[in-house]
Amino acid sequence: MRRIYILLLLSFIITGLTAKDFTVVIDAGHGGKDPGALSANKSIQEKDITLKVALMVGENIKKKHPEVNVLYTRQKDVFVGLNDRARMANKANADLFISIHTNAATNRTAKGAETYTLGIEEERTERNLDIAKRENGVIFLEENHEKKYANFNPNSPESYIIFEYMQSEFVKESIHIAQYVQTNLTAQAQRYDRGVRQAGFLVLHATSMPSILVELGYISNAEEAKYLASETGQKKLSNCISTAFDKYYADLNKQMGNAAMDYLVENETPDATSVVETPTPTSNTDNKPVFKIQFMVSSTKLDSNDKAFKGLTPVDYYYDKGLYKYTYSATTDYNKILQVKKKVNEKFKDAFIVAFINGERIDTQKAIALYKESNP
Numbered sequence: 001m002r003r004i005y006i007l008l009l010l011s012f013i014i015t016g017l018t019a020k021d022f023t024v025v026i027d028a029g030h031g032g033k034d035p036g037a038l039s040a041n042k043s044i045q046e047k048d049i050t051l052k053v054a055l056m057v058g059e060n061i062k063k064k065h066p067e068v069n070v071l072y073t074r075q076k077d078v079f080v081g082l083n084d085r086a087r088m089a090n091k092a093n094a095d096l097f098i099s100i101h102t103n104a105a106t107n108r109t110a111k112g113a114e115t116y117t118l119g120i121e122e123e124r125t126e127r128n129l130d131i132a133k134r135e136n137g138v139i140f141l142e143e144n145h146e147k148k149y150a151n152f153n154p155n156s157p158e159s160y161i162i163f164e165y166m167q168s169e170f171v172k173e174s175i176h177i178a179q180y181v182q183t184n185l186t187a188q189a190q191r192y193d194r195g196v197r198q199a200g201f202l203v204l205h206a207t208s209m210p211s212i213l214v215e216l217g218y219i220s221n222a223e224e225a226k227y228l229a230s231e232t233g234q235k236k237l238s239n240c241i242s243t244a245f246d247k248y249y250a251d252l253n254k255q256m257g258n259a260a261m262d263y264l265v266e267n268e269t270p271d272a273t274s275v276v277e278t279p280t281p282t283s284n285t286d287n288k289p290v291f292k293i294q295f296m297v298s299s300t301k302l303d304s305n306d307k308a309f310k311g312l313t314p315v316d317y318y319y320d321k322g323l324y325k326y327t328y329s330a331t332t333d334y335n336k337i338l339q340v341k342k343k344v345n346e347k348f349k350d351a352f353i354v355a356f357i358n359g360e361r362i363d364t365q366k367a368i369a370l371y372k373e374s375n376p
């Protein structure tokens with residue numbers, strides 16, 4: 001009897017989870033009065049390539065996964081602001097955002113495909129900044145852009161500092177699909193591999209879900225422009241993106257299935273209800289990652305009861321690159337910090353998890369991996 005009950009519950013949880021409407025937003029870069037980059041002879045425009053490829057990607061996904069909700073930021077040749085693109089995705093509560101572009105450079109021999117996630121690379125390469133500048137420069141075509149984008153100046157390197165502390169929440173998933181896309185672009189479509197990279201793209205910054213921006217190739221390179229504009233090329237490129245989606249989506253469903261299993265295993269233990277929460281040892285954290293929530297930075301040191309903390313107490317801080325970085329909570333339990341983060345996000349929506357070992361800040365993804373290793 002119990003077994004049957006468990007099986008029923010299991011199938012309910014698994015189908016319930018996988019049948020959850022997954023929404024992917026396909027974003028065809030540029031459009032309307034914004035042609036994007038142009039080929040050397042000006043006959044080929046980025047906005048036409050991105051639209052065709054975006055629609056093909058969407059069609060492929062719909063065919064293979066009828067249960068997936070496919071949305072587009074545009075389906076014809078119209079201008080859409082960067083914030084509006086992101087807003088559409090946020091409003092739809094999308095699970096993934098894929099922005100499609102083509103690259104351009106004054107050096108006409110530059111070629112290859114690359115896939116971006118939001119962020120700032122350790123070595124802030126001049127070239128990544130140039131690409132972000134060009135793609136973000138679209139906002140100059142939008143009315144009232146100073147106000148809409150809080151005086152963000154696409155051409156000023158200083159403006160890009162805002163990307164340094166943000167959106168770490170979705171970085172892992174974004175890189176996950178970015179790698180699949182990039183692998184396909186190189187293996188299936190034989191594009192020259194420029195790798196998975198990070199740069200400060202406004203459109204990715206404004207989305208609150210895993211998001212990537214694909215630069216299919218260089219429209220400024222005569223040979224690549226021809227490929228990008230051809231139907232064969234567009235078919236291949238869109239297949240690269242949609243089959244990357246297939247893999248990513250399958251991974252997610254597998255993860256959800258596993259989570260359902262874990263849930264059942266935990267709840268099958270007879271004394272599950274009497275499990276008492278054990279307090280996290282605060283002393284013995286030697287060589288173990290300690291997770292905290294970083295919620296704000298300041299160039300001056302603030303009083304522990306400063307109004308800026310919005311009632312969060314006690315707060316802690318560490319000093320890094322001339323800034324006081326304020327944190328809340330400290331635990332070696334990654335699951336616990338996820339709960340805390342939710343609470344803090346109600347007051348500070350950009351707050352994110354940071355990790356330390358023996359008081360030294362370490363990469364959060366690395367810390368999570370260490371945590372998972374010692375808590376299988």
Ligand SMILES: [Zn+2]
Nearest residue numbers: 029036101102
């Ligand atoms: Zn573009």
